[in-house]
Structures are given as C-alpha cells and as structure tokens.
Amino acid sequence: MSDFFNNMQPLQFDPESQDLAFRHYNPDEMLIGKRMEDHLRFSVAYWHSFAWPGGDPFGGQTFDRPWFGETMALAKLKADVAFDMFSILGIPFFCWHDADIRPEGADFKSSRRNFEDMVDYLALKMESSETQLLWGTANMFSHRRFMSGAATNPNPDVFAWSAATVKLCLDATQKLGGENYVLWGGREGYETLLNTDLKRERQQAGRFLQMVVEYKHKIGFKGAILVEPKPQEPSKHQYDYDVATVFGFLKEFGLENEVKMNIEQGHAILAGHSFEHELALASSLGIFGSIDMNRNDYQSGWDTDQFPNNVPEVALAYYEVLKAGGFTTGGTNFDAKLRRQSLDPIDLIAGHAGAMDVCARGLKAAAAMIEDGTLETMREERYANWNTPQAKAMLKGSLDDAAARVEAENMNPEPISGRQEILENIVNRFV
Ligand code: XUL
Ligand code: CO
Numbered sequence: 001m002s003d004f005f006n007n008m009q010p011l012q013f014d015p016e017s018q019d020l021a022f023r024h025y026n027p028d029e030m031l032i033g034k035r036m037e038d039h040l041r042f043s044v045a046y047w048h049s050f051a052w053p054g055g056d057p058f059g060g061q062t063f064d065r066p067w068f069g070e071t072m073a074l075a076k077l078k079a080d081v082a083f084d085m086f087s088i089l090g091i092p093f094f095c096w097h098d099a100d101i102r103p104e105g106a107d108f109k110s111s112r113r114n115f116e117d118m119v120d121y122l123a124l125k126m127e128s129s130e131t132q133l134l135w136g137t138a139n140m141f142s143h144r145r146f147m148s149g150a151a152t153n154p155n156p157d158v159f160a161w162s163a164a165t166v167k168l169c170l171d172a173t174q175k176l177g178g179e180n181y182v183l184w185g186g187r188e189g190y191e192t193l194l195n196t197d198l199k200r201e202r203q204q205a206g207r208f209l210q211m212v213v214e215y216k217h218k219i220g221f222k223g224a225i226l227v228e229p230k231p232q233e234p235s236k237h238q239y240d241y242d243v244a245t246v247f248g249f250l251k252e253f254g255l256e257n258e259v260k261m262n263i264e265q266g267h268a269i270l271a272g273h274s275f276e277h278e279l280a281l282a283s284s285l286g287i288f289g290s291i292d293m294n295r296n297d298y299q300s301g302w303d304t305d306q307f308p309n310n311v312p313e314v315a316l317a318y319y320e321v322l323k324a325g326g327f328t329t330g331g332t333n334f335d336a337k338l339r340r341q342s343l344d345p346i347d348l349i350a351g352h353a354g355a356m357d358v359c360a361r362g363l364k365a366a367a368a369m370i371e372d373g374t375l376e377t378m379r380e381e382r383y384a385n386w387n388t389p390q391a392k393a394m395l396k397g398s399l400d401d402a403a404a405r406v407e408a409e410n411m412n413p414e415p416i417s418g419r420q421e422i423l424e425n426i427v428n429r430f431v
Pocket of ligand 2 (some may be wrong): 184228264292335
C-alpha cells in the first residue's frame with residue numbers, strides 16, 4: 001500500500017452519485033447471459049499510467065511521480081501504486097512491457113535479474129489482489145539499440161538480443177498466469193528504401209515469429225500469441241500495417257492457426273480503417289484475439305492514445321466483438337494515457353473510470369442491438385437470394401455456366417436499396 005492515492009476507497013457503481021463513481025459499469029449486471037465484467041475484461045496498461053513521463057515532441061517530463069528513477073526500490077514503489085490503482089478501479093487485468101516494470105541494468109544479465117526479481121514481486125502483489133495478467137510484452141523500441149528494428153535489424157546481434165528478450169518475457173508471462181502474449185511491431189519497419197532490404201527484413205520478422213511460437217509450445221504456454229497491427233509511428237512504413245496485411249504475413253510463414261490479433265482503435269484509424277472494420281475482418285478470418293481501447297485526436301492525425309469517450313463508436317466496436325462470440329483469452333486493455341497537463345493522482349483514476357463507463361455504455365448498446373436482432377435480420381435479408389440452389393451452384397461452376405444462365409434466364413438485375421440511413425437510425429435508437 002502506498003499513500004499516492006491518499007487512501008482512496010474502491011469506486012462503487014452508483015448512477016446517482018455526484019462524486020467519482022461508475023454510472024454505467026456494473027460488473028455483475030447480466031447482458032446476453034454473461035456478467036458485464038466478464039464481457040469487458042478491462043485491463044490497465046502499466047506503461048502509460050506508471051512509466052510515461054508526459055513528454056511530447058516539444059517538451060519533456062511533466063509528471064513528477066515519486067517512483068521515477070532506475071532503482072529496484074522505485075520499481076517496487078511503482079508496483080505498489082499500480083496495485084493500489086487496480087483495487088480502487090476494481091480492474092480485473094493489467095498488462096506490461098518488461099521495461100515498464102524493471103529498472104534497466106548495465107548489461108543484459110543485470111536487466112534480466114532486475115526483471116525476474118520484479119516478476120517475483122508482481123507475483124507476490126497478485127496473491128493479495130483480484131487483478132490478473134491479461135498479457136505481457138517486450139519493449140523492443142525505446143532503447144537506442146532498437147532504433148533500426150528488433151527482429152528486422154540489419155545487425156544479427158540485435159536479433160539475438162530480441163530473441164533473448166522475448167524468451168524472458170514469455171517465461172514471465174507464463175509464470176504470472178498471463179492469458180496472452182503480445183507482439184507489437186515497434187520499430188519493425190523502415191524509414192527509407194535507400195538503406196533497407198525489405199525482402200530480407202520481412203524474412204527475419206517471419207522467422208522470429210515462428211521461433212516465438214515454437215518456444216510457446218516448448219514451454220507449454222497455454223495463452224494466445226497476439227500480433228498488434230499498426231501502419232506507421234514510429235517507423236514511416238511498418239510491416240504489420242493492418243489486419244489484412246498481418247493475415248497475409250501469417251499465411252506466408254504458416255502461422256495463421258497459431259497467432260491472433262490484438263486490435264487497437266487508434267491504429268485502425270491510422271491505417272485508414274474504422275475500428276469495427278478491423279474487428280470484423282479479424283473475426284471473419286478467425287484471428288480475432290483482444291483489443292487495445294483508446295482513441296486518437298482526429299485533428300492531429302497522431303497516435304495520441306487518449307481514453308475513449310465516444311459511446312456510438314465504442315458501441316459499434318463491441319457489436320463486432322459480441323458478434324465474434326466475445327472475448328476468450330482477450331480483453332479490453334486501455335492503451336491510453338492522460339493528457340500531459342493532467343498531473344494529479346485523481347486524474348489517473350478519473351481517466352480510467354470514465355473510460356470504463358464509456359465502454360460499459362457501448363457494450364450495453366451493443367448487447368441491446370444483438371437482442372433486438374433487426375440489424376442482423378436486415379443484413380441477412382440483403383443476401384437472401386444467395387440461398388437459392390442456382391446461386392449456390394454458381395459458386396461451384398464456371399464463368400461459362402454463369403454466362404449461359406444470364407442469357408437463358410434473360411437476366412436484368414435491378415439494384416436494391418442498401419438502406420444505410422434506415423440502419424443508422426436503428427443504431428441511434430440504442431446508443
Ligand atoms: C504502440 C502500442 C503499444 C503496444 C504494446 O502504439 O500500442 O503500446 O500496445 O507494445
Ligand atoms: Co497498443
């Protein structure tokens with residue numbers, strides 16, 4: 001227990017409250033046969049809330065946290081504060097990068113020892129906490145050794161370092177009972193083709209991911225391996241551009257049955273998609289895993305990682321999550337950070353609590369849309385003619401067969417309304 005949050009008591013569900021409370025997030029409320037908490041599976045991202053100093057391209061640290069510094073004592077204080085926040089929020093999960101939870105050592109060995117000691121410390125904290133590990137991951141993008149990539153680095157020693165790092169992080173994730181392991185491409189991309197062998201780098205990335213999957217099976221890790229697509233930032237071109245690109249990559253390296261997607265709202269927007277598009281595509285390809293929930297600033301176009309606050313957008317996302325059958329190992333990880341002027345401990349609580357309420361409202365709307373069924377019925381009706389025997393047979397036949405039928409039946413297909421406005425009006429009844 002730290003005194004950072006001034007002994008704040010756990011937030012309650014109280015729709016009438018004028019103070020900080022949940023107005024919509026009611027963990028035990030049943031929605032289409034499942035508790036709200038079990039639908040949403042909220043998670044706090046250690047990095048944004050506890051490791052990020054508040055910098056932007058024009059200025060450095062704004063947050064003055066008592067745990068900032070590279071010592072074990074401070075890393076433990078950071079963990080104490082993190083678990084205090086988890087219990088105030090009643091959050092069921094958290095996520096980390098290795099670099100978020102341990103001080104960097106002078107060499108790999110000492111960083112490893114720091115990390116392993118901190119994993120033991122987290123295990124101890126978790127014993128007296130309700131909060132579990134949603135996923136672990138490796139930070140292979142902040143340190144200057146990774147400036148030209150991790151697995152895709154032109155220097156094979158950086159590939160080796162990255163392999164050693166992921167091995168360590170997978171071991172730790174397994175030890176802490178983590179339900180998934182995430183690989184976000186970090187600096188796996190490039191700035192200019194003038195210095196980049198794109199073919200070689202993609203091969204390195206593919207082999208690396210195969211090695212990760214081989215190791216997962218070797219140690220018997222039961223969780224899911226998830227890749228998190230992102231089109232740019234930090235690299236100008238990222239190899240894991242979006243769900244479609246990553247699926248092609250997985251097929252190329254024989255990993256489409258081994259790896260699923262961790263889909264982030266802001267990354268989808270950066271790729272020129274909607275969040276729900278990426279979710280629906282992953283679901284249709286059988287690779288939907290988990291989500292990183294946040295939003296970008298649509299004006300700046302940057303990956304600003306803000307807390308979500310747009311209920312209609314979130315509702316459409318959870319509509320796709322529910323249609324995909326909901327989360328199994330995955331969850332809703334708030335990959336979201338405070339604005340750099342939000343200095344106070346209460347801001348951290350308010351950011352998460354508000355986001356949890358926004359997601360709860362979105363989920364309730366999505367569940368109501370599913371239960372109502374009109375949207376799904378109208379969507380199915382649009383394709384109803386594909387249920388005829390002739391239509392089904394056509395997909396097994398040839399261009400010749402189709403051409404013959406067009407003339408034999410003297411076909412003259414009439415366009416049919418897509419009814420978008422009517423459908424949007426139906427959505428608006430629920431959000
Ligand atoms: C970066 C990002 C990461 C990953 C984990 O944009 O989303 O925080 O979620 O490495
Ligand atoms: Co993310």
